[in-house]
């Protein structure tokens with residue numbers, strides 16, 4: 001597949017062009033290490049370095065054209081230079097044009113917010129497939145083209161990979177595509193040039209302040225997604241979150257809300273809750289679902305609302321919702337033969353942790369203990385560490401602080417920072433066990449019949465990242481291992 005440079009540039013606002021040739025472009029790359037003959041190199045500014053520094057290296061590797069924000073001081077004759085105001089944005093637009101605007105050939109729905117994105121996007125994908133359509137998915141856990149699964153490296157891939165995979169979805173006959181839209185992706189224009197049919201907002205609470213620096217900047221990144229929607233798109237937001245309506249302030253899209261508390265276009269409430277699931281009332285009808293927790297009612301309302309707005313029949317959607325199963329690593333329960341329930345959950349923000357703990361406390365019986373095992377990621381927002389520990393202590397009988405992808409940091413230092421959030425009087429409830437396997441083992445050993453062990457933060461992850469190396473690690477495997485040993489010892 002090749003495209004003429006002039007064709008690609010029709011989708012971009014060009015400030016200046018140097019070089020009269022109109023070469024054929026075989027690929028678009030934004031990393032000079034992948035540059036080669038026939039490539040169009042887009043120089044983008046990053047968080048560690050600046051792609052503009054590698055323009056000459058890319059040319060040495062044979063690229064035919066360079067898109068950049070600033071022209072190099074000395075220009076070479078073998079290439080065409082294209083100057084644009086924002087090259088990250090241009091990258092999205094060029095990638096979209098290169099793959100023949102696949103997002104316009106799909107009904108594309110994006111989900112943003114601090115928590116719930118993976119859950120909602122995955123459930124929409126599964127529900128749509130269940131209704132008989134072909135669909136694609138971009139999520140933190142995995143990407144899908146119809147039934148074909150691919151590991152995901154990011155919550156939202158870069159613009160080139162996004163458009164490449166969307167083109168594959170089109171070729172595979174997909175009508176729909178569901179994707180998570182992370183705040184990083186909006187900020188870095190990974191979604192520039194995409195045509196969205198709909199957008200969903202879940203909630204906004206503390207996370208990623210290492211990157212965005214202030215909560216306001218984080219909010220603005222999420223809102224920019226809604227500001228960029230077209231008038232034909234729908235925007236559906238959680239009215240129970242205080243920033244839900246803020247997302248709708250400047251959007252041209254058709255506006256809808258969902259809520260468990262107030263008047264909204266899509267409403268729902270819990271009739272009965274237990275570990276196995278919830279009986280819900282949605283849109284005036286009752287249904288059984290295999291999900292637990294108030295936050296999942298909000299997630300299911302978002303799924304229901306979006307499905308209805310995409311034109312599916314309400315009753316059919318409710319029937320399909322009832323058949324859906326929880327997403328990998330989200331409130332996954334494992335029972336021991338001694339009546340201990342382990343819950344493995346991806347709660348890695350203070351708000352998610354609070355919600356999961358409240359959910360467990362609402363359904364466990366009073367006399368039983370909740371033992372929480374939790375850590376906080378290295379090289380990520382360190383301000384959330386003490387708050388996560390405080391949330392864990394508030395709702396649990398005992399807490400074991402441990403490691404969760406320390407990355408380049410010292411695990412004990414992360415735990416020390418978490419411990420700072422624990423009031424002196426509560427320290428008696430808390431122990432630190434740096435080795436996550438030992439932490440989980442200890443929690444399972446401490447638990448008695450009827451107790452709940454919450455293992456938070458890693459959910460579906462199958463690795464522990466230490467000093468740049470990913471070691472195989474799976475919370476669920478460790479729990480099963482310990483429970484099996486206990487069963488054998490008996």
Ligand SMILES: CC(=O)N[C@H]1[C@@H](OP(=O)(O)OP(=O)(O)OC[C@H]2O[C@@H](n3ccc(=O)[nH]c3=O)[C@H](O)[C@@H]2O)O[C@H](CO)[C@@H](O)[C@@H]1O[C@H](C)C(=O)N[C@@H](C)C(=O)N[C@H](CCC(=O)O)C(=O)O
Nearest residue numbers: 030031032046047048049050051054154155156158182184
């Ligand atoms: C902080 C961040 O988001 N970084 C992303 C960003 O890279 P960067 O800004 O660090 O890039 P850089 O290293 O400064 O390089 C700048 C430019 O120079 C180019 N370069 C660099 C070196 C060279 O020799 N030649 C060259 O051309 C690079 O290709 C790049 O275009 O752009 C890259 C390409 O799109 C991403 O892979 C990378 O994600 C990193 C790996 C990452 O960890 N991102 C996380 C934080 C992230 O994106 N998370 C979100 C949300 C997670 C969630 O809550 O679910 C996600 O969507 O996954």
Ligand SMILES: Nc1ncnc2c1ncn2[C@@H]1O[C@H](COP(=O)(O)OP(=O)(O)OP(=O)(O)O)[C@@H](O)[C@H]1O
Nearest residue numbers: 114115116117118119140155295330345346347352
């Ligand atoms: N609507 C919600 N509100 C608050 N917490 C939620 C909600 N949905 C899920 N959670 C909690 O957040 C965790 C992560 O959920 P999910 O993976 O769906 O979120 P995400 O937005 O995709 O996260 P990430 O930013 O890491 O991709 C869950 O394991 C659960 O504890």
Ligand SMILES: N[C@H](CCC[C@H](N)C(=O)O)C(=O)O
Nearest residue numbers: 348376377380404405457458
């Ligand atoms: N996508 C999020 C997930 C964090 C999950 C947690 N296990 C961690 O590694 O911090 C991030 O990269 O910040």
Ligand SMILES: [Mg+2]
Nearest residue numbers: 117118140155
């Ligand atoms: Mg996600």
